[in-house]
Amino acid sequence: MYAQPTHPASDDVDSEIAAADALARQVETMLANGSLDGTAAQFAQPRGADLLRRTAAVEAWHDARSNDGLWQYARSLEGAPYPIASIRDEAGTAARGINFASQDYLSLASHPQVADAAARALREAGPHSAGSAVLLGNTRYSLALEQAIAGLVATEHVALFPTGWGAAFGAITALVQAQDHIVIDQFAHASLRQGANAATSNISINRHLDVAHVRQLLGAIRARDTEHGIMVVTEGLFSMDSDTPDLAALQALCHEYGATLLVDVAHDLGAMGPGGGGCIASQGMLGKIDLVMGAFSKSFGSNGGFVATASRSVKRHLQLFAGPHMFSNALSPVQAATIGECIQIIRSEEGDTLRADLMRNVEGLRSLLAAEGLTCMGIASPIVPVLIGGEKASRLVGKLLFEQSVFVNQVEFPGVPIGASRLRLQLMSNHNMQQIKRAAPVIGQTVARARAALAAAEARRRDHGANTAD
Ligand SMILES: Cc1ncc(COP(=O)(O)O)c(C=O)c1O
Known part of the structure; x- marks a missing residue:
């Protein structure tokens, strides 16, 4: 039997292409479902005589997003807000991973x-x-x-x-x-x-x-x-x-x-x-x-x-x-x-040490994310905002990071203006450089994968639209 000679590197490339293609197809389905569309601004001031029933539109929008794993709100912690934490999304999916989504800057909780x-x-x-x-x-x-x-x-x-x-x-x-x-x-x-x-x-x-x-x-x-x-x-x-x-x-x-x-x-x-x-x-x-x-x-x-x-x-x-x-x-x-x-x-010496630990983590994370080609906004502080821009890319990144056990808050309107979506990472004194070094490339690669998948899916939909129009 003739065995096809294989090269490990080409296998890797093949599987990367296949994974990117699968993601682009998944995103195409999300675009078709409308789960990447819209912002909360559309639902902020509902009209109609029935105060309760008029909230149905926001729930339908939520459902479309949630069905595609794109609802980033109302996740819960299983235990304390530690740097490594077990959390559940609103739909009940559990994950354990590196936690940049809690606010406990000096780990005093x-x-x-x-x-x-x-x-x-x-x-x-x-x-x-x-x-x-x-x-x-x-x-x-x-x-x-x-x-x-x-x-x-x-x-x-x-x-x-x-x-x-x-x-x-x-x-x-x-x-x-x-x-x-x-x-x-x-x-x-x-x-x-x-x-x-x-x-x-x-x-x-x-x-x-x-x-x-x-x-x-x-x-x-x-x-x-x-x-x-x-x-x-x-x-x-x-x-x-x-x-x-x-x-x-x-x-x-x-x-x-x-x-x-x-x-x-x-x-x-x-x-x-x-x-x-x-x-x-x-x-x-x-x-x-x-x-x-x-x-x-x-x-x-x-x-x-x-x-x-x-x-x-x-x-x-x-x-x-x-x-x-x-x-x-x-x-x-x-x-x-x-x-x-x-x-x-x-106010004690220990406080100085905790702040120094926190700043070491902040500076480490900011420089590793910059090396990944990402834009960290503002000055070195416990908040590390990574600008993404459009809501579609930002939601997709949030979902993919959750699946890879890196927890960040994906922030969009009403937290920030429309079109200025971002990942907000929050650091704690008790994070360590090992966690940060592990998370930064995952974040960098995920942003790149999400952007590429979105571009490919949008292009396919345009082509598809053009073909059917022909
Ligand atoms: C700048 C700012 N002010 C006030 C608040 C409200 O504080 P709390 O959540 O403790 O009620 C927050 C919390 O998100 C905040 O970020």
């Missing part, structure tokens, strides 16, 4: 000292705050936490909130009245934008990080209105772009135009900057920002949020008029003790 503090508080005070912060919801843990936050951001008065979202929304809606003005960065977090929209219709949106544009907007407002207040809203580290504004310049502009600066430090406080003081500390602005607002959910092992101010009367006003402070139950003793313990670690 699994720190034994933090677990002990939480357990102690649970034993001593129970699991429940049993009231809002103004109606006996405060505990000795939450009072100690106010002091600890005040120390961390070098600002005297602190109001706590049950979530970071509530802190953002509550601060803006309490302090800004309908006649006042807001100047807000175009990429500010939804909690800030929704707070702004609820507070006033006098909203000016500044181009991302563009201080000159903020000056122009403030000048225009003050030229017609010297009577009312202006709040300028930005973030210390932008959550989808990993970049930071010039805080000194913005604060100076606010002084010049009689405006108030609010900086949301949800992503940088604790994880970045000297002593964990975030971008405010890196920029030498500790204690100099009008309002510092933050979330505990990224680096402090717990839900929760805060607003810090130099003014006692501002705190008093927030207590009475920030809805999520006044009318929502306070942080539980366990949450407050957890966050307090995290702050102790963050």
Whole structure:
């Protein structure tokens, strides 16, 4: 019998071509099913008299995506948010792999000292705050936490909130009245934008990080209105772009135009900057920002949020008029003790070590992804956004990475503008270089495979359309 001589390299090439072809065919089916099409924007404002039935369209869109494994939301963890984690997608498919999709930048959620503090508080005070912060919801843990936050951001008065979202929304809606003005960065977090929209219709949106544009907007407002207040809203580290504004310049502009600066430090406080003081500390602005607002959910092992101010009367006003402070139950003793313990670690030498480990991982991942030809947006921070662009390619990459046990958040509208989809990778101190070296080429190759498959499938559909038209 004649045996066909084979060369291993040509076998490899053949199987690569076959795999690429199979993927392109799969994508062609997805395109035919419509599961790569559309954005959530189409379903945001449904019309019709029946409030409940008119949600059916978004469910049909979800089903088409989900049937093709392209629904990236509502996945769940089986255990703790470790760098290696077991997760399930919404359809119940399980996978274990490298986790860049959790927010626990300093890995404090699994720190034994933090677990002990939480357990102690649970034993001593129970699991429940049993009231809002103004109606006996405060505990000795939450009072100690106010002091600890005040120390961390070098600002005297602190109001706590049950979530970071509530802190953002509550601060803006309490302090800004309908006649006042807001100047807000175009990429500010939804909690800030929704707070702004609820507070006033006098909203000016500044181009991302563009201080000159903020000056122009403030000048225009003050030229017609010297009577009312202006709040300028930005973030210390932008959550989808990993970049930071010039805080000194913005604060100076606010002084010049009689405006108030609010900086949301949800992503940088604790994880970045000297002593964990975030971008405010890196920029030498500790204690100099009008309002510092933050979330505990990224680096402090717990839900929760805060607003810090130099003014006692501002705190008093927030207590009475920030809805999520006044009318929502306070942080539980366990949450407050957890966050307090995290702050102790963050401000210690161990905190410096954890931040150094985190930055080693960040820089390692960014340089390996760049070597793969990928664009990492922004500055080195725990957030590594990899720009993909179109939703179709981004969804496909998200699905393929999940199948290869590399977990990232695939972000599209409403998280980011349409056409600016991206992978958002979030790093932790406890990741190691072995995991990062293993994941980076998988991500690089997957982006290339997805783009090629999409181009091939679209070309085939065009050819097919042209043939049938003939
Ligand atoms: C910039 C920013 N602000 C506020 C929040 C809200 O914080 P939390 O999720 O802790 O309520 C988030 C969380 O996603 C955020 O990214």
